Amino acid sequence: MPTIRVELLEGRTPEQKKELAKALTEATCQTLGSSPAAVDVLFFDIPRHDWATGGVPWSEKL
Incomplete structure (x- = not known):
C-alpha cells in the first residue's frame, strides 16, 4: 500500500x-x-x- 506524504505551506484549498x-x-x-x-x-x-528556505522563514518572504 503506497502512502504519499505531501508537505505544503498552508493556504491551499480543499479543492486543490x-x-x-x-x-x-x-x-x-x-x-x-x-x-x-x-x-x-x-x-x-x-x-x-x-x-x-535559505535560512529565511517563508513568513518573512511575503
Missing part, C-alpha cells in the same frame, strides 16, 4: 488538495500497478513561520 490527491493516485497506479483503493495521500499544512 483533492485534485492533487487524484493526480498523485493516478500516477502511482500507472507507475506501480497499484489499485486506487490502496493509495493513501496524507497532507500536512505547514505554517509559513515554521518553514524556512
Whole structure:
C-alpha cells in the first residue's frame, strides 16, 4: 500500500488538495500497478513561520 506524504505551506484549498490527491493516485497506479483503493495521500499544512528556505522563514518572504 503506497502512502504519499505531501508537505505544503498552508493556504491551499480543499479543492486543490483533492485534485492533487487524484493526480498523485493516478500516477502511482500507472507507475506501480497499484489499485486506487490502496493509495493513501496524507497532507500536512505547514505554517509559513515554521518553514524556512535559505535560512529565511517563508513568513518573512511575503
